[in-house]
Amino acid sequence: MAMITKIKSNVWRFSFSSFGSYVYLIKLKDKNILIDTGSPENIVELENDLKKLNLSAEDINIVILTHNHWDHIGGITLFLNAEFYASKKDFGENLKDIHKLNIPEFKIIDTPGHSKGGICILYNDILFSGDTLFNRGTIGRTDLPGSSEKEMKESLEKLSKIKYKILCPGHGN
Numbered sequence: 001m002a003m004i005t006k007i008k009s010n011v012w013r014f015s016f017s018s019f020g021s022y023v024y025l026i027k028l029k030d031k032n033i034l035i036d037t038g039s040p041e042n043i044v045e046l047e048n049d050l051k052k053l054n055l056s057a058e059d060i061n062i063v064i065l066t067h068n069h070w071d072h073i074g075g076i077t078l079f080l081n082a083e084f085y086a087s088k089k090d091f092g093e094n095l096k097d098i099h100k101l102n103i104p105e106f107k108i109i110d111t112p113g114h115s116k117g118g119i120c121i122l123y124n125d126i127l128f129s130g131d132t133l134f135n136r137g138t139i140g141r142t143d144l145p146g147s148s149e150k151e152m153k154e155s156l157e158k159l160s161k162i163k164y165k166i167l168c169p170g171h172g173n
């Protein structure tokens with residue numbers, strides 16, 4: 001369902017009427033950051049959602065992609081002023097290395113399993129978990145190219161040791 005959900009005073013979640021990942025907006029003092037961009041079908045809604053928060057696509061400074069699947073990267077063409085960060089294991093040299101992202105409040109956790117270069121992002125007590133971990137303990141598919149059940153197990157173990165209060169996954173119910 002198409003909706004803007006406020007998660008914290010500076011964090012919002014966008015969901016769309018047609019299939020695509022959730023998109024998260026984090027407003028820091030001097031930067032607007034998006035996590036994932038939905039699917040190509042979500043582009044118009046995504047732009048409208050930003051507008052409702054008095055932002056335009058040009059106001060987004062940083063886009064972080066949790067992994068390289070079409071339903072998460074569909075909106076990347078919108079963000080002409082943004083720097084794109086993701087794992088080199090999924091994107092090669094095309095984007096900036098997520099481990100060089102210089103935002104002290106963001107902790108990047110490598111979580112391969114659903115894809116080779118899957119990442120999660122810990123921001124204070126929020127864990128953005130991409131397609132690694134969903135609500136109610138369900139997990140991402142491991143039967144896709146680049147997936148690995150073994151790596152997924154190890155990634156979930158890693159996440160189980162991380163302290164967070166709010167899970168922000170790549171998809172909902």
Ligand SMILES: [Zn+2]
Nearest residue numbers: 067069114131
């Ligand atoms: Zn995926």
